[in-house]
Amino acid sequence: MATEGQAPAVDAHAHVFTRAMPFAADAHSRPDYDYGVDAWLADLDRHGIAHGVIAAASLFNDGNAYTLAALAAHPRRLRGTVIVPPETDVATLRQMADLGVVGVRLTWRRIDELPDLDSDPWRAFLRRIADSGLHVELLSRSASLPHLLPALDKAGVRIVIDHFGVPSRDNAERHVGTDALCRALDTGRVWVKLSAGFRMSFDIAAEVTDRLLAHVGPNRLLWGSDAPFVNHEGSTRFGDTIDLYRRLVPDPAIRAAIDRTALALFFNEESPA
Template sequence: MSDSFKIDAHVHVFTSDIPLIDNPRHAPKYSFTHEQLIATLDQNGVDRAVIAAASPWGDYNDYILAALRAHPKRLRGTAIFRRPMERFELEAMGRDGFVGVRLPFIGLPALPDITTFDYRSLFRRLADLDWHVHPHVDGEDLPKILPTLEASGVKIVVDHLGRPDPKSGINSEGFKALLRSIDKGRTWVKVSGGYRLGPEAKTYARELLRVAGPDRLVWASDCPFVGHEGQFPYQATIDWLVDAIPDAAARAKVFGATARDLYFNGA
């Protein structure tokens, strides 16, 4: 497999009229439809994508569902839940292409207690269905939640290179906890959001590759760059990975092969 096969493991789709939660972190006043997403993928030679549920829209997963139904071979998605979910509900969502749950904890005054029964039962159901949990937290919060997620048996996918503390970088406690979690065998990391993390982002990517190898890393664009619209052409995220990971064989896995196994069951 070569760089020509690509799966974008972190994108967003939405319309301007989707209801926003109270006091959202971002409040886009434009639409980025699933049709626009597919056109963007086609224009940049990307085969498939994984839609990450985003905190501004809370548990309104309806538009992601519409996108998955419109493009079942090319898209997978994660959801946000704000209530306990029964297995039959998750099974129905899985048939439509949902493969994971995002925990929208970043920016909250305090982390929710994920040791409660509601969370533990959700994680068990996700593990039974071979879904993953996608924690949306700052890097310094990873040590607070990874042990509980690891103990649950669910797969874990951490975005944006783990968002290390910019002062300590790869030596931060959060990044060290992420590496330990990868070593335990059920954690993957998205090589994404470099534009949000500054010039050290390539250092983070290379350290993850050195320690974890390409079988635990997936590439993602973070399109349409909410909060940074118009600042980064999509192609720049592809070029960024080419520069960050010079080894062609490793890069091919990060661009597509690992994500195909993780999100599309190898198909």
């Protein structure tokens, strides 16, 4: 169980899936269990979390049907992101937005050659994402951020960055990535998730959290559990992720401000007093 303290208002990053869903050919993991939307909602209820945002899982490539069904079943409580090919038209993106989709996830953490965002199809695709009122949800290594973030900003899209910007264990590389995060945050169109901290050392997660809070404060930060902790299921429980968050951000007032950020960004709401 999580320690005492007010629960986060929004879990801004979790994956839902069943064993019936087809894996992508290049899936880096193949979970042999279900973590359906009802299981996630039960975890949210158990820990007093009112809202959630589904992060499209790269394990299933552009298989979005389960996410869209979950959003349709829980329109007040849930939002989500999708993975779609860059040829996706604006009408399709807007239809997804009407169902509760808030962003398009770009999962580039494990690719060696990044796409040229200044050329089509990516240039036109990013414009359509922006025109549809969606953001880009970016999962990429810290070393790539100095290249990717200015290119995405040039395209005029809002950006939500996953997992602290995936900070490198290499000090120099990590600092370069965090510098790029801070420059991007200065644009006012970027947010960073304090999510999946269990996938890195506490010292690295704390270093990046402290740097981001010192640079921009809580108004551009979000928290996410990364449930169901793929590849870490045996060592991480839902309550552990909340405990880690409270260690990284011990001030309840700052966490309340992060709640307000998430509610405004994803649900157009203010947090309760």
